[in-house]
Structure formats: C-alpha cells, structure tokens
Amino acid sequence: MAHSLHAPPRPRSLTGRLARGLALVPLAAMLAGCNLVVMQPxxxxxxxxxxxxxxxxxxxxLIIVPVIALTLVFAWRYRESNKEAVYDPDxxxxxxxxxxxxxxxxIIIIALGALTWISTHVLDPFRPxxxxxxxxxxxxxxxxxxxxxxxxxxxWLFFYPEYGVATVNEMAAPVDRPIEFKITASSVMNAFYVPALAGMIYAMPGMETKLHAVINKPGDYNGLSSHYSGSGFSRMTFRFLGLQGxxxxxxxxxxxxxxxxxxxxxxLDLEKPSEQVPxxxxxxxxxxxxxxIVNMCAVPGKMCMNEMMRIDAAGGAGPESHENREKLQYDNRHVREGHEPPGATTPASHRPPRGQVQPEGMKPDGKNPAVRGSDPQPDRGDGPAAPQDPVAPAQRSN
Structure with a gap:
C-alpha cells in the first residue's frame, strides 16, 4: 500500500495530449461567433x-505547412531516445x-509578386x-x-447628385448597377468601409478619393469607419441597402x-460633432x-482651397506682386555686387546677409512667398510684366 501511494504518476502520451488540444480548436471557433462577411461578400x-x-x-x-510538418518530424526522428537515427555532428x-x-x-515569392501586381491594377479603386x-x-x-x-x-453624409437628395447614416444602391463613390471628410482623416461591398478607402479633408464598386445581392449591410477618428469612432456606422431597381x-x-x-x-449645424445620429x-x-465641403469653405466668407491654389499658381495676389518682384530683382542685383540697395525699404531683420541673395519669390516683409520657382511672372493684363533679371543663372546660384 505504501508503495502504491508513492509511485510516480504515469506520463501522458504525446498523442493523447495533442488530440485533446486539437479538439479545442473548433470549440474556440464556435465561441468566437464571428460573422466572416469578408469571406462571404x-x-x-x-x-x-x-x-x-x-x-x-x-x-x-505551400511553405508554412511543410516547414511546420518537417519540424515536428525532425524533432521526433532525432530525439535522444531514438538510437536508430544517424548522428553525424560533422x-x-x-x-x-x-x-x-x-x-x-x-517560386512562391515570384507568384505572389505577380498576383499582387495584377490585382493592384485590376482592383484600383479609382478605376471604373x-x-x-x-x-x-x-x-x-x-x-x-x-x-x-x-x-x-x-x-456619414451621402449626396445623390443625380436625384438631388442626401441622407445621413443610410445609403442605398440598385443591385447590379456600378457605383462611383466620391469621398471626402470635413475635419479629420477617416476611412469608408462596407465589408460586403469593397475594401476600405480613406476620406481626407481638402481631398477627394474615389471608389468603384457594385452590389450583386439585395440585402441590408453594415458600413463603418475603419480608421480611428475620435471619441465617437466606434459608433460611426451606417446602413447600406442593396435594392432591386x-x-x-x-x-x-x-x-x-x-x-x-x-x-x-x-x-454647418450638422457638421458639429455628434454621436449616434439617427x-x-x-x-x-x-x-x-x-x-x-471638398474645398473646405462651407463657412460663408472663407476662401476656398481651389481659389487659393489658383491665385498661388498665378504668382500671387493682385498687382502688388508685380511690384514686389520687380523690387526684389532690383535689390538682389545690388546685393550680388556687395553693397546695400539704395533706398532699401526691406527691414534689416528680413534682409539677407551681405552677398546672399533673397529668393525672388519672397515679398520684402519676409513672408508670404508669392512666386513659386524662378519662372517669370505671367502677364494677366492687370499691370506691366515684370522685367527679367539680366544676371546669368550661374551668377545667380552664387
């Protein structure tokens, strides 16, 4: 009796423990309760x-499975207790x-690369x-x-320009009709995602991204924000309805x-932050x-981004940009010659050091670059064209 009480426990077989571990896999999948909509779009x-x-x-x-299998085979084959295995330390x-x-x-990397390259072009969200x-x-x-x-x-706010209507947190589309999404944001970057429809695409303020997709089955699907954007992110969802014609x-x-x-x-009232909007x-x-909204000028009196870019591309704001450019070219010629320009009006704190040329696109106050690059100011008909700097490019770079 004493011998049986102190006898060591019988070791469990490796096969039995492995079988019990594998039995837990389907149970874990059942407990997860996930709706794999990405796999059933x-x-x-x-x-x-x-x-x-x-x-x-x-x-x-094709690589992972054989490597894992061979790892287990080698570990079992060349275990210490297997005296039949060949031992060759050299x-x-x-x-x-x-x-x-x-x-x-x-070969697998080449195949993956080819597959990725083809899919990247075929599934380009900007491609019709x-x-x-x-x-x-x-x-x-x-x-x-x-x-x-x-x-x-x-x-989420949806506009239907073809029908002149708009909705919040609900959108619909006919089955088997291509959809062209034009996507932007009002304040912070976000991501538009309907898992049953297509992959996600970013929504960014001041920009417009696109997504082309089609729904093939009628139904009520979930849409969401897939990019963290603040405290209301988790409730930033909407309904996507796939409807017959x-x-x-x-x-x-x-x-x-x-x-x-x-x-x-x-x-502007709708744009204010709010959560769980019906x-x-x-x-x-x-x-x-x-x-x-795209040009970030929904507020009355605010200049639109496309207007600012147009002015910037034209060389600056108003006729004074011609005068500033002419003055800077005149001053730069004297700076290259090693002395202060006569009657200089630029504050000393904004003037370049002696021998250093101030960029020609910079106004005398040292702010608001009015000209991009060194191309001459185009004549828009609102003033005389700026004279060209006669100094050779090689001297200008010095």
Missing part, C-alpha cells in the same frame, strides 16, 4: 478581394537540400468597373450611380417625401455644397 469587388486573400494564403501555406552541407530550400520560396460579376461585363450605356460621401464627426426608386421617393432641406446653414433624409441640397 455580396459585391464583385469584395469577391475578387476575397479570392486574392485565399490565393495569397494558399501560396504561403555534417554541414547538402546541395540537394539547398536547392529545395531556396527554389521553392523563390469593367464587369458586374464574373462572366458579366458592364452593359453598354449603363451610367454608374454617383454617391458623394462626407465623413463628419461622427456620422423598383425598390431603389421607392427609396428615393421616400427620401424626398420625408426629407428636409439641406441648406448651407443646415449643413437616419436623416434631405429632399433637397444647396447648390454646390459638396464642392464647398
């Missing part, structure tokens, strides 16, 4: 992206093994769709549905019947509102 673009994931994973498993090279080790991964789904090209004469998307804090027309009619007017003032319909939209 309803739009052709998302289907192609799913296929790309599967193909890439399969190619990588072994250091095998040409056949080197060929296998390097050739197989190289060439097909509705596999074996079904886009019919001739079919016009894509344009949807202008604005990421607000923390909600007649149902989509009814949805548009419902939007017009139940909607309000989205004026410029109403948008679905809202707008039966009309102020003219050019989306363009004002």
């Amino acid at each position: 309803s739009g052709d673009v998302a289907v192609q992206q799913r296929n790309l994931i599967l193909a890439s994973t399969g190619l990588m498993l 072994w250091h090279h095998s040409t056949q093994l080197e060929v296998v080790i390097w050739t197989a991964p190289l 769709l060439q097909r509705i789904e596999a074996g079904r090209p886009v019919p001739e004469g079919v016009k894509p549905l344009t949807v202008q998307v604005v990421a607000l804090d923390w909600k 007649g149902e989509f027309d009814q949805w548009v009619a419902k939007t017009k019947a139940e909607g309000k007017d989205l004026s410029r003032e109403a948008y 679905v809202t319909y707008y039966k009309s939209v102020a003219d050019g509102l989306y363009g004002l």
Whole structure:
C-alpha cells in the first residue's frame, strides 16, 4: 500500500495530449461567433478581394505547412531516445537540400509578386468597373450611380447628385448597377468601409478619393469607419441597402417625401460633432455644397482651397506682386555686387546677409512667398510684366 501511494504518476502520451488540444480548436471557433462577411461578400469587388486573400494564403501555406510538418518530424526522428537515427555532428552541407530550400520560396515569392501586381491594377479603386460579376461585363450605356460621401464627426453624409437628395447614416444602391463613390471628410482623416461591398478607402479633408464598386445581392449591410477618428469612432456606422431597381426608386421617393432641406446653414449645424445620429433624409441640397465641403469653405466668407491654389499658381495676389518682384530683382542685383540697395525699404531683420541673395519669390516683409520657382511672372493684363533679371543663372546660384 505504501508503495502504491508513492509511485510516480504515469506520463501522458504525446498523442493523447495533442488530440485533446486539437479538439479545442473548433470549440474556440464556435465561441468566437464571428460573422466572416469578408469571406462571404455580396459585391464583385469584395469577391475578387476575397479570392486574392485565399490565393495569397494558399501560396504561403505551400511553405508554412511543410516547414511546420518537417519540424515536428525532425524533432521526433532525432530525439535522444531514438538510437536508430544517424548522428553525424560533422555534417554541414547538402546541395540537394539547398536547392529545395531556396527554389521553392523563390517560386512562391515570384507568384505572389505577380498576383499582387495584377490585382493592384485590376482592383484600383479609382478605376471604373469593367464587369458586374464574373462572366458579366458592364452593359453598354449603363451610367454608374454617383454617391458623394462626407465623413463628419461622427456620422456619414451621402449626396445623390443625380436625384438631388442626401441622407445621413443610410445609403442605398440598385443591385447590379456600378457605383462611383466620391469621398471626402470635413475635419479629420477617416476611412469608408462596407465589408460586403469593397475594401476600405480613406476620406481626407481638402481631398477627394474615389471608389468603384457594385452590389450583386439585395440585402441590408453594415458600413463603418475603419480608421480611428475620435471619441465617437466606434459608433460611426451606417446602413447600406442593396435594392432591386423598383425598390431603389421607392427609396428615393421616400427620401424626398420625408426629407428636409439641406441648406448651407443646415449643413454647418450638422457638421458639429455628434454621436449616434439617427437616419436623416434631405429632399433637397444647396447648390454646390459638396464642392464647398471638398474645398473646405462651407463657412460663408472663407476662401476656398481651389481659389487659393489658383491665385498661388498665378504668382500671387493682385498687382502688388508685380511690384514686389520687380523690387526684389532690383535689390538682389545690388546685393550680388556687395553693397546695400539704395533706398532699401526691406527691414534689416528680413534682409539677407551681405552677398546672399533673397529668393525672388519672397515679398520684402519676409513672408508670404508669392512666386513659386524662378519662372517669370505671367502677364494677366492687370499691370506691366515684370522685367527679367539680366544676371546669368550661374551668377545667380552664387
């Protein structure tokens, strides 16, 4: 009896422990309760992206699985208790093994590179769709549905310029009709993502990105923000409805019947940060509102970005830029000659050191560069053209 009480426990077999461990895998998958919508999409673009994931994973498993299997085989084959295994401590090279080790991964990397290059161009979000789904090209004469998307804090605003309506936190599209998304943001960078439809695309203030997609199955799908953008990020979701042709027309009619007017003032109020905003319909939209949002000038009296860029491309603001450029060219010639310009009006704190030339695109106050590059100021008809600097380029660089 004493012997049995102090007997060492019988070791568990490796096979039994491995079998019990593998049995937990399906249980863990059941407990996860995940809806793998990315692997079961309803739009052709998302289907192609799913296929790309599967193909890439399969190619990588061609190396991963054999390596893991051989690792276990070698560990078991050359264990200490196996006296039949050949022990050769002086072994250091095998040409056949080197060929296998390097050739197989190289072939897989080449295949992955080719697959990635092709998919990058075929699935370019800016590229219009060439097909509705596999074996079904886009019919001739079919016009894509344009949807202008604005990421607000923390909600989504959708414009339908073809129908003159807008919605908040709900959008719809006809089944099998190409969709052209034009996407921007009001304040911070975000990301527009409908997993069942296509991959995510960034929404950035002052810029417009695009996404082309199509929904092939009717249904009610989830859309979300996939880029952290503040405290309301987790609740920045919306509904995406895939509707048959007649149902989509009814949805548009419902939007017009139940909607309000989205004026410029109403948008500025909507733009304020808010969370869990209910679905809202707008039966009309102020003219050019989306363009004002993209150019960050929805606030009355604020200069638009495209206007600032136009002025910048023209060389500056107003006729005074001609006079400033002429004055700087005159002063720079005297600085190169090693003395102060006569009657210099530039403050000493803003003048370049003796012998150093002030950039010709800089105004005398040292701020607001008015000219980009060294090209001459174009004549816009509002003043005399600026004279050209007679100093040779080689002297100017000195």
